[in-house]
Amino acid sequence: MxxxxxxxxxxxxxxxxxxxxxxxxxxxxxxxxxxxxxxxxxxxxxxxxxxxxxxxxxxxxxxxxxxxxxxxxxxxxxxxxxxxxxxxxxxxxxxxxxxxxxxxxxxxxxxxxxxxxxxxxxxxxxxxxxxxxxxxxxxxxxxxxxxxxxxxxxxxxxxxxxxxxxPEHTAALAWLQTHALQHPAPALLETAHGRPLAALELDSTDMLTNRNQWFQHLLQMVQGDGNITGVSAHWEKFDKSLLLDWQLECLLGAIKREASADPVLSRLQHGIAAKNLWNMHEKLLELKQLATHPLNPRLYVESMLMLWQVRH
Ligand SMILES: [Zn+2]
The missing domain is CATH 3.40.50.300 (P-loop containing nucleotide triphosphate hydrolases)
Known part of the structure; x- marks a missing residue:
């Protein structure tokens, strides 16, 4: 077919x-x-x-x-x-x-x-x-x-x-919506970079739930509702490379002025001062180079979070 x-x-x-x-x-x-x-x-x-x-x-x-x-x-x-x-x-x-x-x-x-x-x-x-x-x-x-x-x-x-x-976004979305999904189709498609079969595969995993939670934690922390130690303790065992990829995507969206359809991501993107976007991007890339090194995982996650705290 x-x-x-x-x-x-x-x-x-x-x-x-x-x-x-x-x-x-x-x-x-x-x-x-x-x-x-x-x-x-x-x-x-x-x-x-x-x-x-x-x-x-x-x-x-x-x-x-x-x-x-x-x-x-x-x-x-x-x-x-x-x-x-x-x-x-x-x-x-x-x-x-x-x-x-x-x-x-x-x-x-x-x-x-x-x-x-x-x-x-x-x-x-x-x-x-x-x-x-x-x-x-x-x-x-x-x-x-x-x-x-x-x-x-x-x-x-x-x-x-x-x-x-x-595929065009609308065609990919229309096809994805013909399936019984656990997660919202637009969010799946965004996370899978517009690739419909990858989006469908993603639906059967916890990845989107984890990604949403990560950004939710990030937003809470930025808004002063969550503390950096608590958030880093929650994520220290998670795949750090993936955390960094999500943040890099979020920043690239802001750099390209393509705000995410997700309200949490969009609020994070709007909260970053334009002059800091590339600087943050560079810092996250530097961190990514260390993602497979056996650093102290909690401190490593904290150093990502700190970038968001000083973003203004
Ligand atoms: Zn035949």
Missing amino acids: IYPWQASAWESIRRMRHSHRLHHALLFTGENGCGNEDFIHAMAAALLCSEPDAAGHACGHCRNCQVFAGQAHPDYLFVGLQEERQSILIEQIRELNHFLGLSRSYSSRRVAVISPADRMNINAANSLLKSLEEPADGTHILLLTAHPASLLPTIRSRCQLVRLPL
Whole structure:
């Protein structure tokens, strides 16, 4: 399946396919948390399907579709990170090269997916070049990455680029609101930086509750209702990097004059004197560099809180 914000990317591929202009190697780029893996999956299914519908989607009932749905299609290969590995290895790409050279079984095509493509190590990437340069007939290689700049330029230049977009705010919100959520959809989307599937995943965690509580504590302290020792004692065992990321986001919102929809955050943002914004930002970044060091955790949280107290 594809998501509403992917419809125009899908349509442009359908048109290319219809007019036989579809490149054999497609490099899809787009941010994580936007359903791009699902798009690639739908694309692979559509390429293998014997009778795709008018909109270019897999029919869902032909033999190819059934075998693909059963994760047993002999003309499909997925290359990803193996368990506990940080990179895609040359052996995996050799297997892919071999696979692409085999004769086809069910479908008139062979489809290989590489995701996340930026994780191919240098040997793996070099090994892929040959398949990109001299493709066997009827083969498609679909690469997906959120970090296209990390790929070898020689890989990028041999692929047709397809940008999968970050959805418009209203489209992302509308989609998110079709789900039964524990937290308010706008707050989830804001915390997930506008990425709808990441927002949905966030809903099943305590992260938003924690984030709200942190900012609530910060506001109380700034307004003189909470003491710094009590607040730092509450948060000293929490992930400090995350606390700093939340504060940095809040400050960046103020710097860009994009006040948060959340009233607590918005009050915090308005309380900072404009001349102090960058200074605070810099100080928080300095603290972040220490986030993994074994400092006294309570004092460490206190030093974040003190920045908010002297912000005028
Ligand atoms: Zn089908």
